Amino acid sequence: MHFAAYAYVGESCHTPLAYYNTNLVGSISLLSAIAEAGVTRIVFSSTCATYGEPPADLIPISETCEQRPINPYGRSKLAFEQVLKDLAESDEAPHGFCFAILRYFNIAGADPRGRVGEDHQPETHLIPRCLQAALDDHQVITIFGTDYPTDDGTCIRDYVHVDDLVDAHVKVLESLKPGDGKIFNIGTGRGYSVLDVIRACKKITGVNFRTNNGIRRKGDPPVLYADPTCIQKEMGWRSKYTGIETMIADAWKWMLKNPHGYKEDD
Numbered sequence: 001m002h003f004a005a006y007a008y009v010g011e012s013c014h015t016p017l018a019y020y021n022t023n024l025v026g027s028i029s030l031l032s033a034i035a036e037a038g039v040t041r042i043v044f045s046s047t048c049a050t051y052g053e054p055p056a057d058l059i060p061i062s063e064t065c066e067q068r069p070i071n072p073y074g075r076s077k078l079a080f081e082q083v084l085k086d087l088a089e090s091d092e093a094p095h096g097f098c099f100a101i102l103r104y105f106n107i108a109g110a111d112p113r114g115r116v117g118e119d120h121q122p123e124t125h126l127i128p129r130c131l132q133a134a135l136d137d138h139q140v141i142t143i144f145g146t147d148y149p150t151d152d153g154t155c156i157r158d159y160v161h162v163d164d165l166v167d168a169h170v171k172v173l174e175s176l177k178p179g180d181g182k183i184f185n186i187g188t189g190r191g192y193s194v195l196d197v198i199r200a201c202k203k204i205t206g207v208n209f210r211t212n213n214g215i216r217r218k219g220d221p222p223v224l225y226a227d228p229t230c231i232q233k234e235m236g237w238r239s240k241y242t243g244i245e246t247m248i249a250d251a252w253k254w255m256l257k258n259p260h261g262y263k264e265d266d
């Protein structure tokens, strides 16, 4: 399972070479190394950012939606999707080669039993940023854009509990057979706006943290949510956590226990 990547949409617009180097060149090196090591099955973490800004009539987004990413992050992930497909079709592919591409929507939450949580340096993701603001009243959440063509003017995303993501990986990996090339969206099929998320974070934490309205963040599409029918039908996978509040509650539980993230030796 290949998870390693740079994954900040905004940052990718400022440092594209680092993104292509890690997400594309690094992934190709990994592919060569695993072939030498005799590994033939690969599950690749891709992203809904490969879809770009689909027109309204193609939302919810299915796997057949045209992929036209609008930021270097999405383009670097899409390029490696193509590498996998090309390799699979070629004589260079190791005997029995098979792959799965999982296009994640917005992964959120934490292990419900509190053992593992989210800790990015720096933290840019909406939910952990809101929870940090609930812990520290010096922090203010900037809403990146209130003029999007959505009901409340803020971006809509499909938040998926990390526990559901784990479950999808296990199901897909166990199902892969030589010659397979599977592609699945990993989403709940439900979209929440930035304001919905902020409201839910305030409710779960009980803290009325501060927010302000800012300008749009470069590279952010207005609306992204999945049509998860394909993985539901083929793999019997279905998100167990469809409500944003449970994801936030699990993330909050972890953050209260680990306000400074992982320790050096964790």
Ligand SMILES: O=c1ccn([C@@H]2O[C@H](COP(=O)(O)OP(=O)(O)O[C@H]3O[C@H](CO)[C@@H](O)[C@H](O)[C@H]3O)[C@@H](O)[C@H]2O)c(=O)[nH]1
Binding pocket: 007, 008, 009, 047, 048, 049, 104, 105, 106, 107, 124, 125, 126, 127, 129, 141, 142, 143, 144, 145, 155, 156, 157, 194, 217, 220, 224
């Ligand atoms: O302080 C903040 C942080 C985020 N947002 C907005 O909240 C939404 C969600 O942002 P974020 O949590 O940063 O996630 P995304 O940028 O949507 O990116 C995530 O989701 C992508 C798929 O959409 C994945 O591919 C990426 O790896 C992952 O970082 C976006 O509309 C942001 O503009 C704010 O308004 N203020």
